[in-house]
Amino acid sequence: MSTQYAMIQGKQVPYTITRIPNDQIELDPNNPRVQYLVGQMAGTVTQDKLDELIWAKDQAKALAQSIFQNGGVREAIIVQPVGDKYRVREGNTRLVCNRHLAEQNPGDQRFSMIPAHIFEHILTEEDIAVMLADFHVAGKIKWDAYEQGKHIHDLFHVYGKTYDWLSDHLRMSKSKISEHLSAYKATTDFLQVHPVPANIKKFSLFQELMKKKDLKARYDDSDEFRQKLYGWLDKDRISDSRQMRSLPDILQNPDAVKALDTQGFDEAAKILITNDPSRGSDLFHAVKLATEALKAAPASDIQDLKGGNAQKLIMLRNLKRSLEDISTLAGITL
Structure with missing residues (x-):
């Protein structure tokens, strides 16, 4: 073992570099990546269930393949002592992947242990939140959009980080931060009405909505529109953020709105294209641009x-x- 120091929120915090057997480490029940799914379950969630939830994510399978090709985990996880075990504070998915690789390759010592940085009971929950932001919002190993949005929400509302702090620390514009906060609240409201776990993936649709001022204003001001939008999303009438960009045009056409209600975005788009061929044809898009240029x-x-x-x-x-x-x-x- 060797001792190093990390600068966290202006503090020099010591940690130990080592390797730990898989069975001496437990997953974090407050892991942000599965917190919503855990919240949907009654009672205490077991370690086996946490493992199952994390392993079910598509990114976990891809990461496991990468770890196998690399001959083991290279990026150390962060743990803290809890009783006679260590609890993961960052790197839950890496641990789950390493465990599954160890099961799939019995006797292969490359996966029996995992590199770890052990922090004693010095880190606060706020320190952990800042570290996770460094790794998974501002860093290279980015979380899914919903998970990033939730983490930015927690930094702002739970830990009192200002827009200036968030912008500087996350290397993100204040307008982008505002989009994440608004989209997270909208997604949370939507999930309360339609609490299907897969619906967390619709965060990106709300994020796209928040980029359009008129659409955001309509969402904020009209309960009728919000409920109609929830229905479109729940029934997958709108299923892609690119489709959300066309929603303002659809809302201006009663026939397109009716098609969206009953059949979905593709049928609504056909009506828009009938009225404006430039939407569905490169040729007529060029004709439209040329006509506008000639007029001006x-x-x-x-x-x-x-x-x-x-x-x-x-x-x-x-x-x-x-x-x-x-x-x-x-x-x-x-």
Whole structure:
């Protein structure tokens, strides 16, 4: 073992570097990655159940494969002594992966132990929260969007971190922080009405909604709209953040709203495309842009044409011929 020091919230905190057998470590029941799922279960959640919840996440399988290819866990987990065991404070998923690899490869010593940094009873819950933000919000090993949103919410509401602190520490703009906070509250409200565990993945949809001021204002001010939106999300009428970007246009078209209610986004989008072909065609998108540009032609270009600018005149004639060619092929008169 060797002792090192970490700077955490202005404090020099000692920790010990070592390797610990898997069976001497327990998972953290307050692990942010599964906290919502744990909250859905009555009574005390066992270590086996925590393992099951973490292993069920898609990222865990991918991480286990990476650990196997690397010949073991390389990034040390962070633990604290609790009774006769050590409790994981950061790295629950790595521990679960290491355990499963040990089960799948009996006798392989690469997975029987895991590198760990042992912090004695010096770290506060706030210290842990700051460390997790360093690793999984601002750092390279990022949590899912919902988990990041929850952690930012806790830093702000539970630990009293200011917008300035969050912006500096997380390397994130204040507007982005506001989006995360608003999206987390909206997702939490949605989950209270539709408490299906898979619905936490819809955080990204609320995050996209919060980027649009008019849509956010409508969500904040209208209970009727909120309930209608909850229904669309619960029934997967809207299932992708990119679809949320088109929602303001859908809301302006009663037929599109009806299609969204009964069939979903794709049918609503078809109605928008019928009314505006540029939405579904690169060609007509270019036509729309060109038409708008021609209507707003600057005086300098018009004067160039009057002055006999040959190249600009050729471009306009080519455009005219192209329109004539396409109208002939289509059998229409422009």
